[in-house]
Amino acid sequence: MTRQMTGAKMVVQALKDQGVDTVFGYPGGAVLPIYDEIFQQNDIRHILVRHEQGAVHAAEGYARSTGKVGVALVTSGPGATNAVTGLTDALLDSIPLVVLTGQVPTFMIGSDAFQEADTVGITRPCTKHNWLAKETDTLSETLHQAFHVARSGRPGPVLIDIPKDVQFASGTYTAPEKSDTSIYEPETKGDITAINELVEALEKAERPVFYTGGGVINSGPKASKLLRELVDATGIPITSTLMGLGAYPASGENWLGMLGMHGLYEANMAMHDCDLMINIGARFDDRITGLISAFSPGSTKVHIDIDPSSINKVIKADIPIVGDVESVLTDILKVWKARGRAVNREAIAKWQEQISDWRKVECLKYTQEGKTIKPQYALARLEALTKEHDRYITTEVGQHQMWAAQYLGFEDPNRWMTSGGLGTMGYGTPASIGVQVAHPDSLVINVAGEASWLMNMQEMGTAVQFRLPVKQFILNNERLGMVRQWQELLHGERYSHSWSEALPDFVKLAEAFGAKGIICSDPDDLDEAIMEMINYDGPVIFDCLVEKHENCFPMIPSGKPHNEMLLGEASTQGAIEAGGAVLV
Amino acid sequence: MAALKIKKGSTSHSAYNLRPNFSDEIETHTLAVLVDNEPGVLARVIGLFSGRGYNIESLTVAEVDHTGKLSRITIVTTGTPQVIEQIKAQLGRIVPVHDVHDLTVEGPAVERELALFKVTGSGDKRVEALRLADIFRANAVDSTLESFVFELTGAPEKIDAFAELMRPLGLVEVARTGVAALSRGAE
Ligand SMILES: Cc1cc2nc3c(=O)[nH]c(=O)nc-3n(C[C@H](O)[C@H](O)[C@H](O)COP(=O)(O)OP(=O)(O)OC[C@H]3O[C@@H](n4cnc5c(N)ncnc54)[C@H](O)[C@@H]3O)c2cc1C
Ligand SMILES: Cc1ncc(C[n+]2csc(CCOP(=O)(O)OP(=O)(O)O)c2C)c(N)n1
Numbered sequence: 022m023t024r025q026m027t028g029a030k031m032v033v034q035a036l037k038d039q040g041v042d043t044v045f046g047y048p049g050g051a052v053l054p055i056y057d058e059i060f061q062q063n064d065i066r067h068i069l070v071r072h073e074q075g076a077v078h079a080a081e082g083y084a085r086s087t088g089k090v091g092v093a094l095v096t097s098g099p100g101a102t103n104a105v106t107g108l109t110d111a112l113l114d115s116i117p118l119v120v121l122t123g124q125v126p127t128f129m130i131g132s133d134a135f136q137e138a139d140t141v142g143i144t145r146p147c148t149k150h151n152w153l154a155k156e157t158d159t160l161s162e163t164l165h166q167a168f169h170v171a172r173s174g175r176p177g178p179v180l181i182d183i184p185k186d187v188q189f190a191s192g193t194y195t196a197p198e199k200s201d202t203s204i205y206e207p208e209t210k211g212d213i214t215a216i217n218e219l220v221e222a223l224e225k226a227e228r229p230v231f232y233t234g235g236g237v238i239n240s241g242p243k244a245s246k247l248l249r250e251l252v253d254a255t256g257i258p259i260t261s262t263l264m265g266l267g268a269y270p271a272s273g274e275n276w277l278g279m280l281g282m283h284g285l286y287e288a289n290m291a292m293h294d295c296d297l298m299i300n301i302g303a304r305f306d307d308r309i310t311g312l313i314s315a316f317s318p319g320s321t322k323v324h325i326d327i328d329p330s331s332i333n334k335v336i337k338a339d340i341p342i343v344g345d346v347e348s349v350l351t352d353i354l355k356v357w358k359a360r361g362r363a364v365n366r367e368a369i370a371k372w373q374e375q376i377s378d379w380r381k382v383e384c385l386k387y388t389q390e391g392k393t394i395k396p397q398y399a400l401a402r403l404e405a406l407t408k409e410h411d412r413y414i415t416t417e418v419g420q421h422q423m424w425a426a427q428y429l430g431f432e433d434p435n436r437w438m439t440s441g442g443l444g445t446m447g448y449g450t451p452a453s454i455g456v457q458v459a460h461p462d463s464l465v466i467n468v469a470g471e472a473s474w475l476m477n478m479q480e481m482g483t484a485v486q487f488r489l490p491v492k493q494f495i496l497n498n499e500r501l502g503m504v505r506q507w508q509e510l511l512h513g514e515r516y517s518h519s520w521s522e523a524l525p526d527f528v529k530l531a532e533a534f535g536a537k538g539i540i541c542s543d544p545d546d547l548d549e550a551i552m553e554m555i556n557y558d559g560p561v562i563f564d565c566l567v568e569k570h571e572n573c574f575p576m577i578p579s580g581k582p583h584n585e586m587l588l589g590e591a592s593t594q595g596a597i598e599a600g601g602a603v604l605v
Numbered sequence: 606m607a608a609l610k611i612k613k614g615s616t617s618h619s620a621y622n623l624r625p626n627f628s629d630e631i632e633t634h635t636l637a638v639l640v641d642n643e644p645g646v647l648a649r650v651i652g653l654f655s656g657r658g659y660n661i662e663s664l665t666v667a668e669v670d671h672t673g674k675l676s677r678i679t680i681v682t683t684g685t686p687q688v689i690e691q692i693k694a695q696l697g698r699i700v701p702v703h704d705v706h707d708l709t710v711e712g713p714a715v716e717r718e719l720a721l722f723k724v725t726g727s728g729d730k731r732v733e734a735l736r737l738a739d740i741f742r743a744n745a746v747d748s749t750l751e752s753f754v755f756e757l758t759g760a761p762e763k764i765d766a767f768a769e770l771m772r773p774l775g776l777v778e779v780a781r782t783g784v785a786a787l788s789r790g791a792e
Pocket of ligand 1: 114234235240241264279281282302305308309325326331347422423440441443503
């Protein structure tokens with residue numbers, strides 16, 4: 022069925038037809054026709070943020086916690102430029118988003134019109150794809166294509182720039198099923214020869230390890246289920262990147278914990294010493310590989326990824342498999358079962374013993390003594406008091422983010438939202454809002470550092486306005502902790518501009534926003550304060566005053582191999598050489 | 606998008622060879638990229654090269670299918686085998702890119718470039734320039750009493766060689782189109 026309508030109405034109709042229920046946005050001159058249409062309907066909920074960066078991060082939180090495409094709507098010029106950080110964040114973390122921007126009318130483009138920016142030009146490198154919609158007649162098809170591109174293959178953010186005259190003009194609406202999506206059809210099924218090769222290697226391996234990542238989450242809940250089945254049936258240990266936490270449960274028998282720069286000793290040692298590494302939906306990020314020439318020197322490497330450009334980008338794959346995790350795992354299980362479910366049980370038992378020895382190092386051990394709260398202790402208590410809840414965690418960026426990854430346990434996918442690739446301070450608060458919008462009755466906690474938290478704190482207004490009971494759990498060390506740690510280890514303890522001075526009184530700040538503020542500095546009061554936060558029916562800012570100079574360990578210094586990990590203060594002397602200092 | 610449909614069991618003769626032999630040697634490859642001729646598509650391709658630090662030695666682009674609105678971009682690039690593989694995979698990710706062909710590995714290819722040379726001078730040098738142009742089968746497409754403009758088509762090396770010879774004979778300006786290339790044979 023084709024229908025005539027204005028471009029603005031088309032936008033709303035296309036969102037409805039794509040199953041969108043929520044849009045995060047901020048109005049302005051160039052999107053007023055669309056806002057007018059939003060005003061006249063009730064199917065799509067619009068969440069008014071306080072800054073366009075917040076809209077995009079909120080859409081990211083919504084998307085990551087639901088598996089759906091997140092949608093943001095912003096105006097031209099400054100609205101669009103404010104969205105750039107969020108777009109880049111979503112691109113690096115493979116989060117599916119559709120961002121709609123207003124643009125000056127087509128006949129004024131190029132004239133330096135009021136609030137004109139070359140949005141398509143600016144966002145070309147930070148989107149998976151983008152469009153300038155020049156005609157109302159093709160706008161609806163472009164909208165449907167945008168959703169298709171955002172969620173297919175390796176997901177990512179896309180943007181449509183819609184000039185104001187295109188919004189006003191009338192044209193023909195094309196329904197989703199009539200839209201041409203053949204413009205983008207990535208391969209999802211893995212090469213069966215390579216899958217057979219992998220199964221053969223898996224049957225023989227003596228020291229195998231699964232190294233899983235965000236791709237498992239991207240692939241959907243079924244992929245996590247299949248992964249659990251494969252891991253548990255083979256008894257092969259599994260580690261995950263920061264982005265893949267929750268795909269395999271933290272309480273699972275074969276769980277090694279996170280790997281990488283701040284990963285667990287046992288996970289990194291297993292990666293270094295394994296003879297078969299099966300990478301499922303991870304991209305050999307530099308936080309993982311450390312020194313490339315010394316990365317897992319003795320292993321055969323399998324790499325399963327939907328994006329051919331991820332394969333051989335950093336680490337040469339011996340068995341490359343291009344495909345979707347769910348589809349490839351289905352085939353692996355089929356082949357492995359058909360061939361008799363063999364693994365080298367004896368060797369794997371020995372390998373598990375070796376791993377048990379590494380576990381005995383207890384790399385996450387800390388001591389809570391005295392009257393100052395250790396950040397690790399704060400998170401251990403948060404974990405203990407919230408793990409039975411229907412819980413979602415977001416984070417900011419810094420030491421607190423790494424401690425959250427280390428000390429909180431994730432039992433399910435889509436429960437952990439963090440800015441991994443771009444490392445965007447200011448991500449967590451708006452992301453927690455997006456998550457809470459999608460899961461109104463769940464406990465949503467943003468684990469934050471005070472410096473990161475200040476970067477998008479205006480979004481507390483959004484939380485209060487829309488009655489979103491997000492909990493802002495701030496580990497306040499009055500330092501840009503992660504920066505301070507690097508300065509301590511790499512720059513002779515010269516703490517150049519890495520402290521937070523003139524901090525606000527977070528309790529008063531909460532009250533000023535109309536939220537609840539809680540402050541806690543005594544370890545003995547911590548449990549009660551956390552319970553107060555959980556039980557409060559509304560948004561909370563929790564100012565948790567913690568040890569100021571705590572460092573985050575384990576740590577593989579940049580440019581070092583996995584087996585040269587720093588485990589604690591005693592091991593840091595002269596550990597980082599000049600060569601490592603140039604790396605980030 | 607066709608480019609992401611990796612041929613199963615790709616061989617070293619495929620543009621999408623997933624099991625390449627990585628060496629540190631710098632190679633020169635000629636890539637033919639078929640794209641939708643839509644606004645911004647060239648910017649996407651060039652932006653990819655500049656953004657990721659790849660080299661462009663030569664680049665030509667024109668619409669080759671007016672009804673299907675397809676353009677062919679021919680890029681000559683250099684890099685280690687690993688970098689060349691990355692470039693192809695990254696190009697394949699661009700939504701309006703239909704196909705990426707690595708003419709250097711897919712079998713023999715014909716490469717041609719057109720160049721214009723302005724040579725000024727008089728006397729012996731002028732005669733010598735004209736004689737060499739004849740040997741190279743370059744055409745004089747403009748002449749005055751003190752100058753020629755020669756037009757020459759050929760492989761890039763031939764263009765380079767001609768330019769070298771013209772330099773001492775009064776070469777003042779060169780314009781080159783960049784390489785256009787097609788695989789040889791019926792395929
Ligand atoms: C301060 C800081 C410290 C950090 N320290 C660590 C650390 O110690 N350890 C750590 O792990 N990370 C760390 N990170 C995060 C790190 O920077 C990377 O973001 C992260 O390691 C990348 O995770 P990933 O490899 O799972 O890839 P992602 O970025 O999640 O990419 C997913 C991969 O899967 C593929 N994919 C997507 N969908 C599918 C599908 N359906 N099927 C198949 N494949 C698919 C994609 O093509 C891509 O290659 C840190 C970040 C910060 C900010
Ligand atoms: C937008 C942005 N600017 C700068 C940085 C660099 N950076 C990384 S961690 C960090 C300090 C974060 O401090 P805080 O939020 O207090 O967390 P902590 O490390 O103390 O837990 C900084 C400045 C960044 N990641 N993002």
